Amino acid sequence: MVETLQVKSNQKREVVEITDLIQGRINSAKAVSGVCTIFVEHTTAALTTGEFGEGTDEDLLETMEKIIPNIKFRHLHNPAHAAEHMISSILGTSLVVPIVEGKLTLGRWQRILLVELSGPRTRSITIHISA
Numbered sequence: 001m002v003e004t005l006q007v008k009s010n011q012k013r014e015v016v017e018i019t020d021l022i023q024g025r026i027n028s029a030k031a032v033s034g035v036c037t038i039f040v041e042h043t044t045a046a047l048t049t050g051e052f053g054e055g056t057d058e059d060l061l062e063t064m065e066k067i068i069p070n071i072k073f074r075h076l077h078n079p080a081h082a083a084e085h086m087i088s089s090i091l092g093t094s095l096v097v098p099i100v101e102g103k104l105t106l107g108r109w110q111r112i113l114l115v116e117l118s119g120p121r122t123r124s125i126t127i128h129i130s131a
Helices: 019-029 056-067 079-091
Strands: 002-008 014-017 033-040 045-050 094-100 111-116 122-130
Touching (some): 014 056, 019 111, 019 122, 045 056
Antiparallel strands (some): 002 122, 033 094
């Protein structure tokens, strides 16, 4: 099953927790065992897993901002937002998560996170469930 989800962010930089949205699609597909591939179709957003809440989202954003060097970006159409492209490339735009007994196989504190770097906007996320 392949499906595209629309996820709206509310801030310029924001971490949006989307685990339950993805799990809902697995439930709808009645997938018991397999893998779920998740892909965000944008160059200024990313996907990752991590803890969510108690400031961990702000910590992730601040950490990513600090690892980008202060260089003269060569990004032609808008060098001011080149850092967003770099962060997206570093974090990545896809995840593959196993499905076991109908559930995403995540660690105790792991959640699936959409990292918005140039919002607010609506992002398209393609999920492919192979069961």
